[in-house]
Amino acid sequence: MEKFYQQKTEETLKHFESDRKQGLSGKEADKRLEKYGENTIQQQESLSVWELLWHNLNNLIVYLLLAAALLSFAMGETIEGIAVLIAVVIAVMTGFITELRAQKSIDSLQSMIYTTAKVIRDGEVMEIESAKIVPGDILVLEEGDAIAADA
Template sequence: MQGLTTEEAKKRLRIYGENRIERRKRIPPWKIFLNQFTSPLVLLLLVAALLSFSLAIARGEAYTDSILIIAIVLLACIAGFVQDYKAEQTIEALQRLATPKVKVIRDGIEQEISSVELVPGDIIVLEGGDIIPADAKLVKGELQVDESPLTGESRAVRKGEGDNVYSGCGVFAGKAVAEVFATGMRTELGKITAKMQEIEEEKTPFQLQMDQLTR
């Protein structure tokens, strides 16, 4: 099995780019928390708390309502923070699934290269203990694969000739040769990461109840 030539691999690298999962700049926890206070609903409640507090002082009354509103705002912001922080941690976990080195056949020689240099059409060698570096189709051999990063199920899945294996999944056992067909953000792992970064977070049940209260 010859694999790609070095020159062809360089050409494809220029076309497809490096095999890496891209993501937005990491958001620190304190910024995630402060972002919760930019919600129109939260701003509306803060204004209501301020007005209630001002009226209570003017009338010489207790400002119980103001305290209640502020407590509701804090609970909503904490709930939103927990949800957003978990999403941020999940994205970071997906990034850590990348493997630094991979065995590849180029110019008819098995060699070890940086996984970021992989391109579609590369022939890679996989065996027990490896993390699959890109989406690929098995052309020879058999593997027991952990697909939990994609499916959530940790049981071993048997993969044979003609089956697809996916970036970020671990190899429990076996040895196989596979042809890469997708790298970087074009892999299933890359698509999941992109969706998590782009899709607007759904509101928590508590936030939905707050929406109803302000109607």
């Protein structure tokens, strides 16, 4: 990976085929957006309800408790076996509900994130969605601006 921060400004502009005053043309920016994709972090897909439930069922403690319940039933201790099964159901459902709520919170927070950036395109300063920044864009930064992490 090239270290553009160590290069002279003109070398970097030449590499990205960009102009200091004009920036990229809108047409060129669209081409680069199509070529490189949006400037976003790939979001991990949310687990389905069944995957979350399986995730909570498939662990060592649940297996040990189920074995204890089976052993209780085999020894004729029906009440103890039922009590252990109830404990398993409570533990699994508590974990499942907690993870489901956390996942929904994360999904809603991610949908609320919307950042913009000022760039020079076609010689004009314009504000665009940060996801639409492409290699070669000239960013216009002012005091207090939030900067897209990899811009």
